[in-house]
Amino acid sequence: MGQSTQPAPAPGDGDGDGPAPIMVLNDRWRIYAPLNADAGAMATLYQAYELADPATTVVGKVFHQANSDPQRFRTFLREVRSMRLHDPHIGQIIDSGQDRRSQTVYLISPLYQPGSLNLHVRGRRGNGVPPEWSLWVLDQVLAGLQAAAASNIIRLDIKPQNIVLDGPINIRIIDWGMSQLRQAGKSVCTVLLGGTMWFASPEQLGATDAAPSGLSDLYGVGALAYWPLTGLAPLRRETRA
Numbered sequence: 056m057g058q059s060t061q062p063a064p065a066p067g068d069g070d071g072d073g074p075a076p077i078m079v080l081n082d083r084w085r086i087y088a089p090l091n092a093d094a095g096a097m098a099t100l101y102q103a104y105e106l107a108d109p110a111t112t113v114v115g116k117v118f119h120q121a122n123s124d125p126q127r128f129r130t131f132l133r134e135v136r137s138m139r140l141h142d143p144h145i146g147q148i149i150d151s152g153q154d155r156r157s158q159t160v161y162l163i164s165p166l167y168q169p170g171s172l173n174l175h176v177r178g179r180r181g182n183g184v185p186p187e188w189s190l191w192v193l194d195q196v197l198a199g200l201q202a203a204a205a206s207n208i209i210r211l212d213i214k215p216q217n218i219v220l221d222g223p224i225n226i227r228i229i230d231w232g233m234s235q236l237r238q239a240g241k242s243v244c245t246v247l248l249g250g251t252m253w254f255a256s257p258e259q260l261g262a263t264d265a266a267p268s269g270l271s272d273l274y275g276v277g278a279l280a281y282w283p284l285t286g287l288a289p290l291r292r293e294t295r296a
Contacts, residue, residue: 085109100116146219171220184283196279212230213278215282
C-alpha cells in the first residue's frame, strides 16, 4: 500500500479544538483520518500522531479482523519481522502491537513523502518518466531486496504501490505482509502464496510447480522496470490483443 502525498493537519483532542479521533491505540497513538493511499485488502492506512508528539504525522496501519483471523495475524507478524530490518531502502516500524481494549492489531510507521511510486508516476504520466530516473528507482529497490535476502527473507510482492519515495533521493520498499523466510534459496512456506496480477511470478500464481524463490523477486523487479516506461504492466498489451 502506497502512502499519501497530502497528509491533513493533525486535529485536536476532540474536546472542542478538533474532530474526535477514529480510535486511540494503547493510550499512545491517536488515529484521526484515513490516508489518501493505494488501497489494500488486508489493512487500512490512517493518519495518526503520538499523544506525546501531536505535531508529527505518522501512518497507522490497522489490520482488518487480525485478532480473529489467523491468516491476517500471520500477515501482520510477517510485516513486523521484515520491516524491523534496518536498511535505508526498507520501510521502518516505529511501533506495533494489539490495542488492549479493542484488540485491534496495528503498525505505526513514518509517513514517507512524497508518497508511493504508483501515485507519483501516475501524476507524471503526461510528462513521461525519464529512463535514468527509472533505473535510479530500480537500483534502490534491488538494494533493499539484497538486504532482505541477507536475512533470508523473500519479498514476493514487488509492485508500484509498495515502493515509496522517501524524500528526493531515497526509495523504500513497504508493505511486507506477503514476505516469506527462505531456506536453500526457496520459500519455507508450502502454501500457494498468490500475488498481484501482472507483477507476481508464474510460480507464485501456480503456473509452474516451482517454489517461490529469490528469482520471484527479480521477476517483480523486471515487471516494475517495464511499468513506468510503457505505462502498462507486463503482459497487459498481449492480453488485450
